[in-house]
Amino acid sequence: MAGNPMNIPAVSIAAAKAALIEQFADPVLRRRASMLWGTRGVGKSSIVRQVARHYQVPLVDLRLTTIEPVDIRGAIYADDVLGKTVWFPPEFLPSQDEPAGILFLDELTAADQRLQISAYSLILDRRVGHYELPDGWQVIAAGNASFHGAVSHDMGTALADRMFHFNVQTVIDAFLDYALAHNFAPEVMAYLKVRPDKLDDTQSQLAQDHLVGASPRGWEDVSNVLSSHLAEETKRTFVQGRIGAANAAEFFGVLRELRASTDVLQLIKSRRVKETLALLPRTLDGLYGMIYGLLAVLTDAPTVTRALEIIEELPEIESTARLPLYEAQTLAMELLMQKALGSGLEAAILESPSYRRYTEQRERHST
Numbered sequence: 001m002a003g004n005p006m007n008i009p010a011v012s013i014a015a016a017k018a019a020l021i022e023q024f025a026d027p028v029l030r031r032r033a034s035m036l037w038g039t040r041g042v043g044k045s046s047i048v049r050q051v052a053r054h055y056q057v058p059l060v061d062l063r064l065t066t067i068e069p070v071d072i073r074g075a076i077y078a079d080d081v082l083g084k085t086v087w088f089p090p091e092f093l094p095s096q097d098e099p100a101g102i103l104f105l106d107e108l109t110a111a112d113q114r115l116q117i118s119a120y121s122l123i124l125d126r127r128v129g130h131y132e133l134p135d136g137w138q139v140i141a142a143g144n145a146s147f148h149g150a151v152s153h154d155m156g157t158a159l160a161d162r163m164f165h166f167n168v169q170t171v172i173d174a175f176l177d178y179a180l181a182h183n184f185a186p187e188v189m190a191y192l193k194v195r196p197d198k199l200d201d202t203q204s205q206l207a208q209d210h211l212v213g214a215s216p217r218g219w220e221d222v223s224n225v226l227s228s229h230l231a232e233e234t235k236r237t238f239v240q241g242r243i244g245a246a247n248a249a250e251f252f253g254v255l256r257e258l259r260a261s262t263d264v265l266q267l268i269k270s271r272r273v274k275e276t277l278a279l280l281p282r283t284l285d286g287l288y289g290m291i292y293g294l295l296a297v298l299t300d301a302p303t304v305t306r307a308l309e310i311i312e313e314l315p316e317i318e319s320t321a322r323l324p325l326y327e328a329q330t331l332a333m334e335l336l337m338q339k340a341l342g343s344g345l346e347a348a349i350l351e352s353p354s355y356r357r358y359t360e361q362r363e364r365h366s367t
Contacts, residue, residue, distance in 0.1 A: 008165055187258050261289060
């Protein structure tokens with residue numbers, strides 16, 4: 001593949017996952033392989049595992065860059081009784097005793113071309129040598145195109161014509177949903193909310209011929225570094241080594257502002273309206289830093305109730321900067337409800353006077 005010939009629309013990782021779940025449910029469509037194209041760290045491998053967990057079926061995950069062609073085709077031996085050579089299929093391929101599951105061929109386009117021939121047999125014919133894939137198994141492959149900046153071998157049109165293709169791209173909202181569900185460091189979520197272009201800088205990285213750049217997987221590692229007990233200077237070293245010097249410099253610059261603008265724990269403890277207003281942030285970075293910081297400390301019903309009271313006060317912030325206060329309030333309410341539902345704290349929201357006043361105001365504005 002030369003240039004960028006991907007003539008299919010981009011989809012989010014969440015949309016690709018939903019499509020694969022529906023495909024598996026259809027016994028006819030399940031027999032046709034699907035191919036996930038996308039940059040590193042976008043979550044291709046993750047959603048395949050999630051589809052298998054959704055149906056509670058086995059997953060055979062083959063990282064094709066780590067195996068040899070004989071590993072798929074199997075070993076050959078001489079059968080004296082039959083008077084011919086016979087192939088022994090590898091033990092990791094599904095047996096007929098496993099009627100349904102997912103066979104995941106990861107890094108398909110980066111694999112040695114001799115290995116691809118064996119992998120293509122599984123995709124095209126659902127068999128290799130004398131081995132045949134059981135009918136209930138779905139084949140999903142994943143890889144990068146050459147324009148993604150990864151090692152990639154061309155895929156012929158004959159093979160491409162035998163698959164469904166998904167052009168998976170990073171979408172900030174889907175990433176932030178994932179980050180919230182997995183308790184990412186609030187500083188990472190706040191930073192990417194304001195600077196979504198920093199989620200994946202593959203194209204800039206390639207243009208500048210840089211080895212290291214930012215990616216969704218990289219930001220997850222950054223979150224783990226920030227949540228660790230490493231010394232501050234050591235954290236900086238690890239972050240630089242994960243997303244690159246320029247990205248790290250900008251991130252730490254914003255991080256200083258986030259940490260200086262609002263003390264979330266002090267905000268939770270404040271009770272008087274004037275005291276709360278005095279502690280609220282006056283910058284865009286600080287505003288989103290406070291929102292994600294509040295989400296990080298929601299552990300019980302009293303904290304949820306207090307967080308709702310704080311969010312109710314957001315439109316009262318006085319700042320020389322033009323802040324999207326009502327939009328931030330709406331986002332905060334939605335995220336808080338999402339977090340509460342996942343933590344079994346939704347009753348604290350529904351019983352909150354602040355939340356009732358917020359919903360009544362929304363209803364008045366919508367009529």
